[in-house]
Amino acid sequence: MLTLILAGLRHRTAALLAIVVSAGLGSALIVMCGAMIETGIRLSAPAERIGAADLVVIGDPSYTMLNRDGEQTTDLRPLPERHRLSASAAEAADGIGGVAQIVPVTFLDSFARSAARALPLTAQNWASVAVSGIDPVPVAGPAAGEVVLTAAAADALAAGEDEDLLLTMEGRTLSVRTAAVIGGPEDPATVFFSEEAAGNPLDALGVVLAPDADLSVVRAALQAELADVRVLAGDGRGAAEDPAVSAARIPAIIVGAVTGGIVLTVLATVISGVVALSVRQRSREISLLRATGATGRQVRALVVGEVMAAGLLGALLGLVPGIPLAYLLHLGMQAGGALPKGLELSAGPVPLAAAAAVTGLVIRLAAGLAARTARRSRPIDAMREAELPPARIGIIRWLAGILFGLGAVALAVLTFLMPPALVSATAGPAVLAGTISAALLAPAYLRLGAAALRPVMGDHRHGVAGLAGTSIRARAAALSTVTGAAALVFGIGAGNLVSSSMLTAAAADAQVETITADAVVTGAAGAAAERADEIAALPEVDAATPFVTSGGWIERPYDASHRDRHWPVRGLDGAQAQEVLSNRLVAGGFADLTGASVALPVDTAAALGVDIGDTIGFRFGDGDGAELRVAATYEDLPGYENLLLPVELLTAHTSDRAPAALLVSASDGTAADAVAPAVEGALNGHPSLRVGDRSALEVSLQEGLNINALINGLLLLVVLAYAMVAVTNTVAVSTLGRRRELAMLRLTGATRGQVRRLLITETAVCAAVGIAIAVIVACAAVLPTAVVVGASPFTPLPLAIAGALCAAVALTTMPVATMTARRAMRGPLSATADTM
Numbered sequence: 001m002l003t004l005i006l007a008g009l010r011h012r013t014a015a016l017l018a019i020v021v022s023a024g025l026g027s028a029l030i031v032m033c034g035a036m037i038e039t040g041i042r043l044s045a046p047a048e049r050i051g052a053a054d055l056v057v058i059g060d061p062s063y064t065m066l067n068r069d070g071e072q073t074t075d076l077r078p079l080p081e082r083h084r085l086s087a088s089a090a091e092a093a094d095g096i097g098g099v100a101q102i103v104p105v106t107f108l109d110s111f112a113r114s115a116a117r118a119l120p121l122t123a124q125n126w127a128s129v130a131v132s133g134i135d136p137v138p139v140a141g142p143a144a145g146e147v148v149l150t151a152a153a154a155d156a157l158a159a160g161e162d163e164d165l166l167l168t169m170e171g172r173t174l175s176v177r178t179a180a181v182i183g184g185p186e187d188p189a190t191v192f193f194s195e196e197a198a199g200n201p202l203d204a205l206g207v208v209l210a211p212d213a214d215l216s217v218v219r220a221a222l223q224a225e226l227a228d229v230r231v232l233a234g235d236g237r238g239a240a241e242d243p244a245v246s247a248a249r250i251p252a253i254i255v256g257a258v259t260g261g262i263v264l265t266v267l268a269t270v271i272s273g274v275v276a277l278s279v280r281q282r283s284r285e286i287s288l289l290r291a292t293g294a295t296g297r298q299v300r301a302l303v304v305g306e307v308m309a310a311g312l313l314g315a316l317l318g319l320v321p322g323i324p325l326a327y328l329l330h331l332g333m334q335a336g337g338a339l340p341k342g343l344e345l346s347a348g349p350v351p352l353a354a355a356a357a358v359t360g361l362v363i364r365l366a367a368g369l370a371a372r373t374a375r376r377s378r379p380i381d382a383m384r385e386a387e388l389p390p391a392r393i394g395i396i397r398w399l400a401g402i403l404f405g406l407g408a409v410a411l412a413v414l415t416f417l418m419p420p421a422l423v424s425a426t427a428g429p430a431v432l433a434g435t436i437s438a439a440l441l442a443p444a445y446l447r448l449g450a451a452a453l454r455p456v457m458g459d460h461r462h463g464v465a466g467l468a469g470t471s472i473r474a475r476a477a478a479l480s481t482v483t484g485a486a487a488l489v490f491g492i493g494a495g496n497l498v499s500s501s502m503l504t505a506a507a508a509d510a511q512v513e514t515i516t517a518d519a520v521v522t523g524a525a526g527a528a529a530e531r532a533d534e535i536a537a538l539p540e541v542d543a544a545t546p547f548v549t550s551g552g553w554i555e556r557p558y559d560a561s562h563r564d565r566h567w568p569v570r571g572l573d574g575a576q577a578q579e580v581l582s583n584r585l586v587a588g589g590f591a592d593l594t595g596a597s598v599a600l601p602v603d604t605a606a607a608l609g610v611d612i613g614d615t616i617g618f619r620f621g622d623g624d625g626a627e628l629r630v631a632a633t634y635e636d637l638p639g640y641e642n643l644l645l646p647v648e649l650l651t652a653h654t655s656d657r658a659p660a661a662l663l664v665s666a667s668d669g670t671a672a673d674a675v676a677p678a679v680e681g682a683l684n685g686h687p688s689l690r691v692g693d694r695s696a697l698e699v700s701l702q703e704g705l706n707i708n709a710l711i712n713g714l715l716l717l718v719v720l721a722y723a724m725v726a727v728t729n730t731v732a733v734s735t736l737g738r739r740r741e742l743a744m745l746r747l748t749g750a751t752r753g754q755v756r757r758l759l760i761t762e763t764a765v766c767a768a769v770g771i772a773i774a775v776i777v778a779c780a781a782v783l784p785t786a787v788v789v790g791a792s793p794f795t796p797l798p799l800a801i802a803g804a805l806c807a808a809v810a811l812t813t814m815p816v817a818t819m820t821a822r823r824a825m826r827g828p829l830s831a832t833a834d835t836m
Contacts, residue, residue, distance in 0.1 A: 016310040019363075019562035022725050025313030025358045026267035029718060030735035031322025032329055033260030039254030039330065042346040047240025048188050049124065050105055053131035053206030055219055056232040057093060058239065059083030059623055061246035063249045063566075065185045080551035080566055081621035082655040085202040089226055091569040093205055096221045098213030103131045107241065109656050111524040111688045113166040113193055116158040118687040120524045123169055126192045127436050131206035134183040142194045146179040153189040154345070155700045164344050167191065167671025168688065171526030171546075171651075171658035201657065204240040228623070233614040235344070243655055246338035254330075260434065261713045264362050266488065266722045269439050271366040275307055293687035304367045311363035315356050321697060322355060323347050329714070332747070369396060393443055401440035408434035408780050415784035420510070423503060423788050426782035431495030432465045438491060439484035446476045446483045449769030457765075464754055468761035479766045482731065486770025486809045487777065493805045495778035498798040499785040506789035507799075510640035512694040515581040517663035519679050520547075520696045523689040526658020529647075531683065535664060540678040542667040543579035545572045546647045546659035547697075555625070556617030557608045566621065569643045570664065571650030574631070575597070581664040588612040590644075599632040599644035600773040620653035639788070656701060663715035666675045720808060728816050735759055735820040742825060756821045763817035767809050 050056060061083055065075040065205060071555075094102045095464075110123040111588070126141035126148065134150065142148050146588055154160060176193075210220055215233065222231045229247075233237055240246040263503065293300075330345040349802035393401075411430035413466065418426055449473045457469035472479060521528040521535065529546035536544040572580065574593025586602045593599055598618065600610070610616060615627045636642060665676045671764045680691045690696070735742075742755055750758075782793045 008566050014436075016306065016565060018725055018728065019271065019307055020314035020317070021365055022267060022274065022722065023311040023723055024318035025314075025725065026317025026362070027208040027310075027315040028259055028320075028322040028325055028357045029263045030355035030358055030633040031351050032320060032348075033347060034194045034324040034354050035323070035326035035347035036252050036256030036329065037118035037260075038346045038348060038351055040249045040256065042236075043239060043245055043249060044235040044306070044346050045242070045342045045469040046235045047237035047241060047345065049107075049190065049241050050103075050128060050131045050133075050204070050237065051208050052133040052208070053103065053235070053237065054209045054215060055207040055221070055771050056237045056240045057085065057205040057207060057226065058221060058230050059085050060228050060233065061239070061243060062229050063553065063619065063623065064711070065553075065563065066558075068553055070556065070558075072223065075563075077553075077566065078247040078504070079623055079625075080247070080619055081653060082203060085205065085229065085624040088564065089201065089229070090203065090205055092225055093200055093207065093222060098210050098218040098221070099207055099433070100210040100213075101130070103127055103208070103209040104202055105131070105204040105206055105675055106201055107170050107203050107524045108193075109658075110191060110722070111151075111168040112157055113687070114157040114159040114163060117156065119156055121153055121156075121191050122690075123167075123191045123193055127195065129182075129192055130204065131208065132183075132187075132190075132684050134187055137182060142179045142192060144194055144196045146194060147176045147177055148180045148182055150183040150187045150190045151181055151185050151207060152183070152187055152521045153191055154178070155185070156189055167193070168525040168527045168530070168652060171451055171529045171656075172632050173530060190400040195512075208426055213400070218553065218605070219638075226635065237607075237698055238342050239598055241409035242340050245343050248339050248343050250329060251333070252343075252453045253306050255333070255338070255714070259369055259718065262719055264437060265432070266356065267359070268362050268366040268591070269484070269488075270722050270725060271307070271311070271435065272369060273439075273484065275303065275367050276778070297370065300368075300372065304364070308364060308365040311367070312356075316360040317371070318359070319352050326351075357689065358609065369394075383536065397440050401437045402434045403554055404437035404440065405609055407775065408437060412784055415781070416536060416787060418704060418784075418788060420503070420506060421783050424500070424562075427499045427785050428496055430780040430784075431492055431499075431777060434495075435488050435491035435774065438487040438770075438773045438777055442480035442484035442487065442773075443476050445487075445768060445773050446480045446769050447473060449483075449772065450476065450765070450772050453765065464757045468758050468765065471758070472765055475762075479762060482727055482763055482813060483770040483773070485534060486813065487768040488520065488719045489716075489774075489809050489812065490771045490802075490805045491774035491777040492719050494774065494798075494802055495781040497801045497805075498778065498793060501782040501801065502782075502785050502791040502793065504788055507792055510637050512697055514582045514642075515580060515663065515694050515697065516582045516665065517667045518675040519691055519696060520672050520694060521662040521664060521679060521691050522690055522696055523686070525688070526656065526660070527686065527688045528662040529659040531686070531689070532662055535679055537559075538678055538682055540667055540670045540675055541664055542670075543576040543663075543665045545580055545663050546651075547572050547663045548647055548654060548655050548659040549651055550621040552621050552643070552653075553619045554608065554616055555619050557610065557743075559604075561604065568641075569621070569645055569650060571645045571647040571659070573647055574644075577644065577666045578667075581633040583636055586633045586635060586712070588630070590632050590634075592631040593644060593646050593664040594631075595646065596626055596628050596649065597631040597646060598628040599634060600630055601636040601641040601643075602633040603636075603638075604641060605630065605633045609812040616637050620650075622655070624653055648736040695700075705803045720812070723786065723809075724812050727813050731763060731813070731816045732820045735817075746825070752825055755825060756818070760814065760817050760819040765811050767813045771806065771809060 022228065035758065038750065047056070048051070059082070061079050062076040062590060063079050067073050081770060090104055091100050094098060094755055105123065105128040106121040106125040111122050147165065149157070149159065157165070159165060159178055161181055163177060165176050167174050167176050196433045207218070219231050219233055223229070254414045326347050327345055328338065333339040334341055367459050401683045408430050411433060415423055415426045415430060451685050454469055457465040513622050521531070531543050532546055535541055548571040550571070553566055553568050555563065574590045577590035577593065579586070588599070590599060598616065608616065610630050612630055614630050614632070615628065617625065618628045619625050647659060651657060664675055664679055666672050675695070676691050683689045683691065745755055785791070786793050
């Protein structure tokens with residue numbers, strides 16, 4: 001058997017090369033996905049600003065969801081803000097054995113201006129310099145009204161010692177003097193402020209161990225002694241410097257898991273198609289083996305053995321480019337904002353081993369299923385002259401195709417019932433299930449398509465088109481791979497990209513639709529909110545309210561509406577809410593939005609069973625809880641509802657501790673377009689501030705859309721790559737296996753151009769049928785999404801996406817058909833006709 005397998009590998013390089021390429025591509029992509037999952041699990045982010053601390057204690061960055069009885073579950077969600085430590089945490093940690101020093105750490109965003117330059121800088125409390133790794137450090141720190149700059153910060157500001165600066169932190173601008181410049185150019189650009197210069201929220205604790213202390217023992221003791229904290233060590237300490245590192249766990253794991261599942265599904269589909277085509281091409285050879293005494297089990301083992309030998313070779317070769325692909329994906333996610341800059345890629349031996357094992361297992365299962373027809377070969381079939389064995393879709397393939405199709409229909413119906421924010425959870429799987437069903441049942445669809453086109457193309461007596469139609473009907477089983485590949489590319493591409501574009505556009509519009517402000521002022525470190533009174537005093541301005549966004553959860557009464565995500569929360573001045581928002585007040589008053597209060601969408605209040613004056617239990621984005629009084633109810637956009645809180649209350653529970661924007665409305669008699677120029681004139685000389693319209697808020701108000709777009713883009717690239725492999729193999733092997741038939745056509749008078757047009761027409765019809773099926777499949781996501789978000793799928797962007805995907809299908813199929821046709825007609829006609 002081994003001798004036959006090795007002989008098969010030598011003499012069937014075309015088909016087996018496709019298996020090697022498919023397996024190699026799958027293995028490389030699984031390594032990439034596994035590396036992303038490992039990155040999300042490990043969260044390796046080396047500390048840059050507190051690297052001298054042996055351990056770092058931060059507030060637990062995860063929120064534990066509650067059940068109806070108010071009990072904690074195992075369902076965790078990332079907190080949208082930094083979870084700060086309690087004031088007593090430092091004292092409790094200092095009493096643990098093995099701890100030599102506890103250093104409180106505070107991180108704040110700041111905007112610094114010198115006489116020469118202005119730029120944002122990270123600010124830290126002076127005490128944290130003890131674990132910064134900067135050496136040497138002067139004994140005396142900055143006094144009140146002073147700061148200390150690192151060498152990198154001083155160089156960026158073109159400032160030195162005893163130089164005056166303007167420093168904005170937490171929405172307050174202070175005039176400070178540079179007391180000293182410390183460190184070297186390799187140290188991060190940092191401004192150290194005195195302990196009296198800010199509210200000093202406790203962001204982290206730097207723990208320095210005693211010389212004889214055991215790190216693991218002290219770490220366990222800290223975790224046990226302090227409640228609701230996470231103790232970081234090694235390369236995980238960077239999560240204390242950037243809360244986005246902890247929040248990156250779910251995006252990294254989701255991207256890796258979703259993309260990996262899709263890769264394995266498409267890999268199995270492609271491999272099974274390649275094996276099935278190889279079995280059909282070798283039907284006479286397999287029958288000869290049966291005639292000479294081989295059993296069906298031996299023939300099947302021969303086919304599976306050849307496939308596994310080629311597949312394992314490809315899987316091992318694919319491990320080499322897997323790590324570079326993972327680095328490219330990691331860089332792309334960082335550039336798109338899905339991952340923070342400080343998070344490093346983790347790619348150990350586990351993704352490599354998993355890729356080889358999982359790819360080999362998928363190939364073995366796909367090969368075993370597709371090679372079942374070889375076991376049923378009859379010895380009498382070796383006497384056939386025709387090379388067109390009847391090929392039927394197996395019962396397992398029929399059942400799988402029907403089940404996936406029904407699943408697509410069920411998910412499409414469910415999508416109609418989903419709120420806009422959750423549409424992508426069912427729309428994407430609906431398209432994937434539909435395209436898999438189309439690929440599995442492609443032979444049946446191709447026969448139906450060829451029959452539908454028969455009145456147009458005619459039969460074999462009506463020229464090249466008619467002969468192509470007859471050939472397609474006879475070779476539907478072999479050519480259906482082209483149909484399935486076209487359906488995968490167009491169906492997944494159109495369904496996901498078009499629905500994603502509609503969701504993104506609808507979300508962007510919805511987030512700013514209820515904001516009626518005529519101008520929006522944004523700035524670093526809360527500089528915009530600091531100018532609220534100054535801007536409100538302008539004659540062109542009627543109202544100017546600080547504006548901040550965050551997230552949170554309603555814990556009591558039980559809220560079933562946001563089990564998968566936090567509530568989007570907006571903070572503003574309630575007295576001016578009606579001037580900058582279009583939400584219609586139903587009960588209560590926005591002016592009562594003061595202190596510990598909240599305004600709820602009217603449907604949410606009804607679902608919770610609360611009314612004006614009642615209280616709800618609320619969990620802020622930084623993990624703190626509070627009892628909030630319901631001050632007002634209002635109408636909001638269905639599916640895009642927000643909670644409204646007093647700006648001072650919400651700001652205290654955000655990472656920046658300062659409003660990021662200022663909403664400005666025009667006074668009576670002032671044109672809306674005259675407000676922005678007036679505000680710009682008043683803010684002249686403030687380089688950190690920008691004046692724009694409502695669109696300036698869109699990026700900050702949209703959450704999660706970049707992850708969906710990234711997954712859709714990766715999905716399309718994976719499908720395109722596999723489609724090229726599948727089409728190249730199918731067209732090449734099928735066409736080269738018809739050399740005798742093509743030579744006979746030439747001998748009966750057909751020209752090279754006519755034969756070439758025949759093959760290209762066959763491929764074009766197969767691709768067109770696949771696109772037609774894919775249009776129906778794509779509707780499983782596009783139509784429900786359009787209905788739910790109230791968008792039209794016939795706008796320029798969706799039509800452009802459809803056109804680009806049609807071009808991608810054409811560029812994937814037609815060049816292969818052309819090149820293969822030329823190769824198949826090489827050599828003398830008489831020699832070719834006598835072969836086989």
